Amino acid sequence: MDGATRAILNALPFSWMVVLADFRVLEASPDAFEFHIAADQSLTDRGVRRLVTHALRTGSADEIDIELRGAVPGAASRYLRVRACPLNDHMTALLIEDVSHALRVDAMRRDFIVNVSHELKTPVGALLLLAEAVRSSDGDTTAQQRFIDRIRTEAERLSRLVNDLSDLSRLQSADNPERGNAIPAARIVAEAMDTVKLHAQQRNIDLIAGSLKGLRVEGDEAQLVTAVRNLLTNAIAYSPEHTKVSVSGRNADGLVEISVTDQGIGIAEQDLERIFERFYRVDPARSRETGGTGLGLAIVKHICAAHGGECVVWSQRGEGSTFTLRLPSAR
16 A cells, blocks of 8 residues: 555544455554454454455445444444445455444434424323313303313423423533632522422422531532422422422532432332433323423433533432432532
């Protein structure tokens, strides 16, 4: 292979190999063998071999996507896009790109659109049916008032869903918040508790704030208030009446931990790994009853990640749950 061809291949944003018709690897970029499609200077993957043979026979470029399964059961597969470009009658250049992340993002985007469409159908369909019921109620003011109350409930649910979708989209597209301003954790918790106070009173749930003195975090105050508020809203919604929801804080190895603890129904172990997924609901029927959108914890997760932290959860069925925001302490 001449120096000009080598220089062109090195300038491309791909790993590459140059192989002969008998599948021997003539030359390769340093990272090309990490994809395990070749060993001992020879192509081993059957799909890539067929690709090389076809490219040499037709004299035209072609490409395939191949799946590399994890080395151990349960490990994530990797997906490669391999393009074969004949250099002459007996030599082919292979351009290798790892497209695993792009394919996962594309799948998530498709799932998100499907989920949004499904979530919007329920309140929109209910509004249409209720509007028709009002029109055909034939002057029955009691029935009309009942239908109007239901319309208001569904409209509020739709509004919450649109607002949460807007918040999530803004969080995903925004730059990470600046870290220069130190915010007292007590102020964040006080603002969040103030927004859910009425909801807690309606359900006869006591809100208790522990000492957060001296705890400060950096970032966007409005986002952090939203994260704590979402945790409080969930705790109230999934707790029986006449119970307590408490917020506590502490310093732990350079991190500020803000914990929201309830005495609610708890979360089953098999659900704990998925509760931060968008639209995932442990109990769909209960979520409809409480008006949840299935996005609250996903928003919490994104806010924590944007601030360089995380949200962890402990839960026991029948005993309650504790969600903890772990955020870098203000310098």
